Amino acid sequence: FFLGKNNVAQIALGRNVQDEYKDGLHHIAKKLKGNVGLLFTNCNKDDAIQWFSKFAEEDYARAGFEATLDVELPEGPIEQFPHSMEPYLRQLGLPTCLRKGIVTLSTDYSVCKAGEKITPEQAKILKLFNMPMATFKVKLLSIWSAGGVYEDL
Numbered sequence: 001f002f003l004g005k006n007n008v009a010q011i012a013l014g015r016n017v018q019d020e021y022k023d024g025l026h027h028i029a030k031k032l033k034g035n036v037g038l039l040f041t042n043c044n045k046d047d048a049i050q051w052f053s054k055f056a057e058e059d060y061a062r063a064g065f066e067a068t069l070d071v072e073l074p075e076g077p078i079e080q081f082p083h084s085m086e087p088y089l090r091q092l093g094l095p096t097c098l099r100k101g102i103v104t105l106s107t108d109y110s111v112c113k114a115g116e117k118i119t120p121e122q123a124k125i126l127k128l129f130n131m132p133m134a135t136f137k138v139k140l141l142s143i144w145s146a147g148g149v150y151e152d153l
Contacts, residue, residue, distance in 0.1 A: 006032040024150040031141050045143055049153070052140055058132040063120040068133050071111040071126065078103045081128075089128075092121045 010029040014020025020029075028038070041048055061067065078096070081089065081103045089096045095106045111129075112122050118133075126133060142152045 004037075006034075006036070009038060023147075024144055027150040028142060028144050036141070045145070045151075048143075049140060052138050055138060057136040059134045059136040060127045060131075061118050061123055061133040063118055063123050065118045065123070065134060067112040067114050067116050067118055067122075069114050071131060073105055073109045073111060073129070075105050075108050078105060092125055092128075094125065 010032050011019075012021065013025040013029040013032075015029050016026050020026040032038075039048075043051070073094075077099070078089075079102060083098055083101050083103060086096050086098050086103045089103065094109055096103055097106050098104070111125050111131075112118055118126070140153050142150065144150050
């Protein structure tokens with residue numbers, strides 16, 4: 001994989017027919033916009049497409065993501081966090097306090113509701129409580145093969 005500055009990659013591949021490193025690479029350079037990368041492989045096209053169509057990893061929701069389910073935290077001790085985390089949890093909006101040195105939720109707390117946009121604080125809480133709510137997938141946009149063969153997918 002190559003994930004980096006798109007402009008640098010475009011210059012390396014060639015932005016037009018006159019500048020391209022190998023025939024057809026300028027087509028790939030034009031696709032390098034936004035959050036994209038390059039994958040170099042010895043696999044054939046069908047194997048690569050099949051592998052990426054099945055590839056998916058759970059990931060944590062980020063701010064602006066739409067919640068897929070309701071998340072409620074019950075009142076009571078939260079023993080997975082050390083006492084030093086309590087001020088940070090309170091800063092994120094959780095109704096916490098220390099009871100006998102144990103971080104405790106003083107009331108039930110609704111982190112998010114399905115269909116609502118997640119705030120940065122909610123995203124941090126979900127991550128702290130190990131609650132992935134997103135799926136990471138790779139979408140193949142195009143293929144270039146030796147010999148100058150370019151194809152949009």
